[in-house]
Amino acid sequence: MAEELTFHLFGPLRVSGAPGRAYPLGARTPRALLALLLLRPGTLVGLTEIIAQLWPGAPPPDAAADVGNHVAALRAALGTAGPVLVARETGYLVDVEPDAVDVCRFAAGAAAGRAAVTAGQPAQAVRTLDAALAEWRGAPLAEFSGEPFAGPTIAHLENLRAQAVQDRAEARLQLGDAGWCVTELGELVREMPYRERLWELYAAALYRDGRQADALAAITRVRDLLFEELGIGDGPGLRALERAIRNDDAAVVPGAATTDRPRG
Incomplete structure (x- = not known):
């Protein structure tokens, strides 16, 4: 057999x-x-x-x-x-x-998790993305990083991982888990400081966690970083988020209030 x-x-x-x-x-x-x-x-x-x-x-x-x-x-x-x-x-x-191949399971799970976020199913998205990211037990193709066939795949998988952790944070924020998101996203913006969407989610999590001043400070940090390091301005999403936070317009800020988190 x-x-x-x-x-x-x-x-x-x-x-x-x-x-x-x-x-x-x-x-x-x-x-x-x-x-x-x-x-x-x-x-x-x-x-x-x-x-x-x-x-x-x-x-x-x-x-x-x-x-x-x-x-x-x-x-x-x-x-x-x-x-x-x-x-x-x-x-x-x-x-x-x-x-039968772990990188394929990861890629499929990352895609399914993102689809669940888009479909407004954050709980399903979190379960799916948790399982997908659990496959990441070391650098992809670690011993072949210098081989021609490995380079594009490694870059693709690393980008998928960045998107997957971002999608998971967005889903957790939709569930009202602002405290978890503040911790997770705080680490992610240090690891991937040029992903503007991560900073948007981080600022939104800070706001949802009752830290309006810290949320505005985070927006200022990423705006300065993008200009000083990359020579680019911030996008419309970040500017709209800043206006909503300054105006305390909770209906516009991504995520649910912590007290609104579904039970069970």
Whole structure:
């Protein structure tokens, strides 16, 4: 009976399956090959592309045979699950569902969570985004950060994470959890100081937490930061939020009052 495997691309590449079973994936090149294929589960990756990605600029004379040998070694390492690595006339694929790969689960959860926020379902959004962000157990493709195939994917995943944590904070704010949002967003604006929407949510959370002066101070900080560091002005969303906070217009400020948070 074939083993059901789960593949992890957050942190070092690893494979989990049968309890207590080790899956030694070999040296750097076969590991990179598996990672490359796992980024597109169920999709054929052409041999020409594989060679170009694994050996940019200077492939070995027998690169095609080397790829075949690496696939054979990976099959042996995966045991009865080896058939998940499938050869086709023009390339190779990993025959698994996206749910078997942690970065794919994360991306799907981040998209579903954002859709829930947009649909006005903040509780569902928080549950979905919590589960998605829990997949982030280390830097994506950590051991392959210098490889050509990894760079664009790492940048994409990091942007998805930034959006996911922003969406989760927005959902928590909609639920009236201003205190949690002040703490979470305070850390996020330090980690990602140029994301204006994060600052808007942070200022809104401060206001909802009864800290009007601190909310206005946060808006001043991000406005100064954007001008001094990037040479740009603040956007209309931030200016509208500032007016609402100055006028104490709670109906315009994002989020629900803490006392309005749904119970249960």
